[in-house]
Amino acid sequence: DSSPSAGQAEGHQPTVIICIGMAGSGKTTFMQRINSHIHTLKKPGYVVNLDPAVGQLPFGANIDIRDTVNYKEVMKQYNLGPNGGILTALNLFTTKFDQVLNLIDKRAPTLDYVLLDTPGQIEIFTWSASGAIITDTLAATYPTVVAYIIDTPRSTSPATFMSNMLYACSILYKTKLPFVLVFNKTDVVSHEFAVEWMTDFEAFQAALEEDTSYMGGLVSSMCLVLEEFYKGIRVAGVSAVTGAGMDELFTAFDEARKEYETEY
Numbered sequence: 195d196s197s198p199s200a201g202q203a204e205g206h207q208p209t210v211i212i213c214i215g216m217a218g219s220g221k222t223t224f225m226q227r228i229n230s231h232i233h234t235l236k237k238p239g240y241v242v243n244l245d246p247a248v249g250q251l252p253f254g255a256n257i258d259i260r261d262t263v264n265y266k267e268v269m270k271q272y273n274l275g276p277n278g279g280i281l282t283a284l285n286l287f288t289t290k291f292d293q294v295l296n297l298i299d300k301r302a303p304t305l306d307y308v309l310l311d312t313p314g315q316i317e318i319f320t321w322s323a324s325g326a327i328i329t330d331t332l333a334a335t336y337p338t339v340v341a342y343i344i345d346t347p348r349s350t351s352p353a354t355f356m357s358n359m360l361y362a363c364s365i366l367y368k369t370k371l372p373f374v375l376v377f378n379k380t381d382v383v384s385h386e387f388a389v390e391w392m393t394d395f396e397a398f399q400a401a402l403e404e405d406t407s408y409m410g411g412l413v414s415s416m417c418l419v420l421e422e423f424y425k426g427i428r429v430a431g432v433s434a435v436t437g438a439g440m441d442e443l444f445t446a447f448d449e450a451r452k453e454y455e456t457e458y
């Protein structure tokens with residue numbers, strides 16, 4: 195454990211972890227798990243909830259978008275559907291993000307981690323101006339890493355796996371931040387198959403060809419794109435439910451932070 199003790203190091207900065215995951219990937223359970231792991235490590239953490247539509251948070255958030263905007267009211271006022279309501283709520287909140295940053299700044303010297311929970315509908319954060327503004331603002335100030343949470347049991351077919359990896363890849367290129375792929379739900383299915391597919395290009399290509407009717411050329415080019423993607427990222431397998439894999443995960447976060455410090 196090499197990070198400085200809380201409140202002691204001059205110029206100490208927390209690592210900001212932006213948690214992104216498709217609906218059902220277990221993002222909320224994962225947030226709860228890493229939050230409690232940080233407590234176990236006796237390291238101070240700070241939680242920011244950016245999901246205006248989350249019903250109940252199983253962890254306390256220091257800053258909660260729901261305290262500022264009521265997305266159901268936003269839906270009514272602007273005559274929007276649920277996704278439009280969530281997006282507009284996030285936009286309204288983003289106009290006040292300087293205040294959020296001020297609050298984080300005040301606490302930053304005593305914090306080791308700032309955890310950001312993003313809306314359950316992934317594209318509302320990853321493909322919106324607000325998501326980009328929040329990400330860029332944080333990354334301009336603090337060592338910031340992205341944790342992309344994957345539903346491992348739902349990614350065991352090569353075609354689904356490839357789609358999920360291409361999506362992760364698009365987020366990497368949009369955020370341009372150090373990236374940790376988090377294979378969640380390893381209590382149900384181990385992520386070993388994924389590690390094999392990520393390291394053995396031919397094994398994956400063979401599996402994919404067997405599984406889909408894609409033309410060989412497309413499959414090969416996709417595999418090459420992904421090979422490049424895998425080179426620059428870190429992988430961890432966890433179970434948000436049992437807590438397995440937390441040490442490996444936090445090692446990956448530390449390495450991602452080091453990458454930020456050398457590259458950004």
Ligand code: GTP
Pocket residue numbers: 215216217218219220221222223224245248313314315378379380381382432433434435436
């Ligand atoms: P939001 O989009 O933020 O609402 O979160 P989410 O839907 O991605 O995740 P949530 O934590 O609600 O989890 C979705 C489902 O996956 C729930 O039924 C969880 O109990 C389950 N789940 C989450 N993590 C794990 C895990 O590590 N193992 C198993 N077996 N189930 C999990």
